[in-house]
Amino acid sequence: xxxxxxxxxxxxxxxxxxxxxxxxxxxxxxxxxxxxxxxxxxxxxxxxxxxxxxxxxxxxxxxxxxxxxxxxxxxxxxxxxxxxxxxxxxxxxxxxxxxxxxxxxxxxxxxxxxxxxxxxxxxxxxxxxxxxxxxxxxxxxxxxxxxxxxxxxxxxxxxxxxxxxxxxxxxxxxxxxxxxxxxxxxxxxxxxxxxxxxxxxxxxxxxxxxxxxxxxxxxxxxxxxxxxxxxxxxxxxxxxxxxxxxxxxxxxxxxxxxxxxxxxxxxxxxxxxxxxxxxxxxxxxxxxxxxxxxxxxxxxxxxxxxxxxxxxxxxxxxxxxxxxxxxxxxxxxxxxxxxxxxxxxxxxxxxxxxxxxxxxxxxxxxxxxxxxxxxxxxxxxxxxxxxxxxxxxxxxxxxxxxxxxxxxxxxxx
Ligand code: UDP
Numbered sequence: 001x002x003x004x005x006x007x008x009x010x011x012x013x014x015x016x017x018x019x020x021x022x023x024x025x026x027x028x029x030x031x032x033x034x035x036x037x038x039x040x041x042x043x044x045x046x047x048x049x050x051x052x053x054x055x056x057x058x059x060x061x062x063x064x065x066x067x068x069x070x071x072x073x074x075x076x077x078x079x080x081x082x083x084x085x086x087x088x089x090x091x092x093x094x095x096x097x098x099x100x101x102x103x104x105x106x107x108x109x110x111x112x113x114x115x116x117x118x119x120x121x122x123x124x125x126x127x128x129x130x131x132x133x134x135x136x137x138x139x140x141x142x143x144x145x146x147x148x149x150x151x152x153x154x155x156x157x158x159x160x161x162x163x164x165x166x167x168x169x170x171x172x173x174x175x176x177x178x179x180x181x182x183x184x185x186x187x188x189x190x191x192x193x194x195x196x197x198x199x200x201x202x203x204x205x206x207x208x209x210x211x212x213x214x215x216x217x218x219x220x221x222x223x224x225x226x227x228x229x230x231x232x233x234x235x236x237x238x239x240x241x242x243x244x245x246x247x248x249x250x251x252x253x254x255x256x257x258x259x260x261x262x263x264x265x266x267x268x269x270x271x272x273x274x275x276x277x278x279x280x281x282x283x284x285x286x287x288x289x290x291x292x293x294x295x296x297x298x299x300x301x302x303x304x305x306x307x308x309x310x311x312x313x314x315x316x317x318x319x320x321x322x323x324x325x326x327x328x329x330x331x332x333x334x335x336x337x338x339x340x341x342x343x344x345x346x347x348x349x350x351x352x353x354x355x356x357x358x359x360x361x362x363x364x365x366x367x368x369x370x371x372x373x374x375x376x377x378x379x380x381x382x383x384x385x386x387x388x389x390x391x392x393x394x395x396x397x398x399x400x401x402x403x404x405x406x407x408x409x410x411x412x413x
Pocket of ligand 1: 228258290291
């Protein structure tokens with residue numbers, strides 16, 4: 001067994017890794033290609049960075065190709081992203097031409113690799129037109145959507161759907177994101193990497209140092225929300241919930257940790273509002289963190305007694321997964337992907353109001369045994385469902401299904 005997979009075996013158990021080998025065995029000799037539009041930054045690149053080498057270690061010839069484009073191209077695809085998330089944007093026909101021409105140039109460059117591949121995963125809308133440019137393709141092509149597309153802006157979706165309908169299958173993260181399309185759709189939720197800096201075990205002294213750096217008292221209860229300062233994350237609602245809970249648990253501290261808002265005017269407004277609300281309360285810590293503060297976030301999640309993610313709308317909510325993996329019960333907004341992770345009364349609580357959040361904070365903060373019981377269930381739930389090894393298994397089984405006809409017998413022994 002190779003060293004990278006060996007390391008994962010220590011976290012998820014050898015059985016899980018053996019199962020991956022078992023499925024991969026039927027796929028040896030296949031050429032798989034992933035195509036997206038960035039090698040660095042964003043969740044897709046983060047996932048591929050681990051998924052691709054792990055698939056290779058399983059003996060499957062896997063490549064990761066990245067298309068390139070001009071700033072105009074990215075301006076166009078950013079509009080697509082917003083539109084798929086429900087924003088009414090009109091895209092200039094000139095930009096649509098840039099979009100299609102850019103894909104044509106990339107198709108020429110990637111020609112032999114894509115034409116001969118057995119399985120091609122095209123991630124998100126940016127490279128979606130590629131398929132149309134390979135009428136002589138050999139393999140099965142899958143469109144993988146990472147976006148919350150439950151209510152897309154119709155005119156833009158109709159335009160993109162013309163490209164996407166041609167695929168052999170598509171993948172969405174949640175059942176509610178699935179769309180009327182003329183091919184089979186798979187639901188594969190995202191995952192976290194237990195070996196990433198954000199999630200690895202930390203020595204106690206590092207956790208203590210992080211708390212000291214922000215003048216957070218480790219001997220008093222800590223409730224934490226990690227989020228961009230975005231209205232959909234409802235930081236104001238979290239503060240109201242904390243204030244109510246504090247009347248019952250006077251020692252309570254709240255930590256709101258979020259990334260830079262300088263490139264997001266709305267984010268700055270929300271951050272300013274949050275700071276104003278926090279003024280004069282030494283127990284309310286608003287932390288503005290740099291984008292690479294992975295170990296700091298890790299330390300805060302480990303130091304917290306209870307983690308909150310009181311979103312009003314949430315595609316998946318990786319912060320929920322990260323906290324649950326650290327054995328924390330999560331009080332989450334009753335919405336989107338949080339519902340998939342927080343099993344009410346088992347791995348945490350689902351809430352719709354600040355009052356509901358306060359009630360659950362009070363309950364959990366008063367009962368250490370309950371906290372650790374729910375936290376343990378939360379960690380087990382993530383181990384079984386939301387780690388990168390599960391994600392990899394889903395991809396392998398999907399490839400297995402797509403590369404075998406209905407009449408074939410698939411033997412996994
Ligand atoms: N995150 C971060 N720094 C911050 C805020 C968030 O690194 O200041 C990370 C967080 O740990 C998680 C991701 O960004 O891994 C946010 O993903 P999620 O699905 O929770 O929300 P999104 O921001 O994509 O809506």
